[in-house]
Amino acid sequence: MGYRVSRETLDLWLATHAADYEIWAPHRFVGEGCFSDTDSVRYARVTKLEEIELKERSHYSFKEALTPASQTLFYFTQEACTEPEPPVKGAILLLRSCDLHALRRLDDMYLHNGPADYYYARLRERVKVVLLGCAASCESGFCVSMGTNVSENYDMSLDPVAGDFLVDCKDADWAAFFAARGCGEEPVTPAHVEENAVKVTVPEKLSPAVAKASLWNQYDKRCINCGRCNFVCPTCTCFTMQDLYYDENARLGERRRVWASCMVDGFTDVAGGGSYRKKNGERMRFKVLHKMLDYKQRKGYQMCVGCGRCDDVCPEYISFSGCVNHLDEAMKEVQGK
């Protein structure tokens, strides 16, 4: 059901639901950007409309709402391991279309790749999604190429229009909330883009053989393996276990999982000193092929949602989408054509 909602009513909706949900939305952190004199737009818990960045696509993804950068798995004493308390509130995530598609990928990794993840699953059951419409394309995104520009599986959509908001409410309780406050009904289709400035083409016949192409060598020196491209990516899910201990004898402590990056040193180290993919070009190849080939082989659809964040964050101006657009040539090179 579609409604035209005033700012005041939407603020009331936020305040009301903040009681039972953590509401995660893009928020502008002034002056905290990667480059000087820039802001950083990241996800934060909000309770008011004015805290939400409605225009710019966030630089970091929403994934920290579901999989925090550092998450305590359990506390241990000498005798026992105890879980932390489960989250008190559910979560409402305000997501753009690319990110809503990314949520499906997180679900597939955490719920369906091996046994379901306990920590993810228990919060995920209590997650609701608000789709933020995109009236215009962001600069670096290529959602249209990746087929992630349109989303339908939301609980509510949200589009700012001339001082008010248009919402398409699939959640019956939320619809009742707006109806009870006299919001006018009207048909609403969430805004979405049909074209981006950036376009990518993944060669249909892309195969692991492309690993042998010379394309990857240029990244050996250019990439400084900082891992930022992984940390901003809404579909990167890797983590490493880390133990913290509170006393000298390591009898009391906690085990956490922290975000890990396949671009950073140490990711593949095995006990005894072996490691794989020492060169940054090999790591770039691993990342790009995961996003554009391996995941699809395993799950049947592409991993990358084309949000463009990795291109924006790279301090060396390495373009992921640019690299993808060279895969065709690279395939021809390895096939000797």
Next chain:
Amino acid sequence: MIRNDYIPFPSKVLEVIRHTQIEYTFRMSFDGEVRPGQFFEVSIPKYGEAPISVSGIGPGFVDLTIRRVGKVTNEVFERYVGDSLLLRGPYGNGFDLNEYRGRELVVVAGGTGVSPVRGVIDHFGAHPEERKGMTIITGFKSVNDVLFKDDFKRWRQQMNVVLTLDAGEETPEHRIGLVTKFIPELELEDAASAVAIVVGPPAMMRFSVAALLERGFREENIWVSQERKMCCGLGKCGHCKIGDTYVCLDGPVFNYVKGKTLLD
């Protein structure tokens, strides 16, 4: 309710067997189902977790053979009988003995690579009626690095055993040279239908498989076990991924037809 797979369970150290200065087998209390080739995540609070292959299985216990390298495994060496370790697992597919039943079997293993296949060797050693001829070719750096010395005595009664050292003096028990040197001289009834298992360091596996193929083995009759940094064991953390494969879920044991595509 979904199970919390991250929380380890305490397991008692029942016995400690010292093979070498740096390699011990810990016999750990365990009652669940487990196969040779599977692994446990062994954890010591403060140091973290390490994936360790099951090197033996028996009533109420599993053997974990641990090498003193890296942070986690050093701490383990201070544990003795009566202490306990925190474990999670078993994880991975392990060896499916049915693949080898009724066939001529060759096992090529290097160093700690003997651990994951020890259960397979023991089984077919004790049940010669379940297979045709059997040969194991096992390689260690030197005489001081040989693992499972007592087992070798038994295995020599049950099958053809080549125990080789990278360097040193030849003795009645030890040949000298890399495992690959002994593959061409394998005495086989029929290489084309024989099966082989290869486990060890990456280069050793590569050369051994090449030598087996040369000797007439078919790719589909060779199995390998992959060493990777397994961290979660649950298909989540991404550390073990190669191409579209998660070694912790889909492996670590692979038929070579699949195994040869796992390159990175």
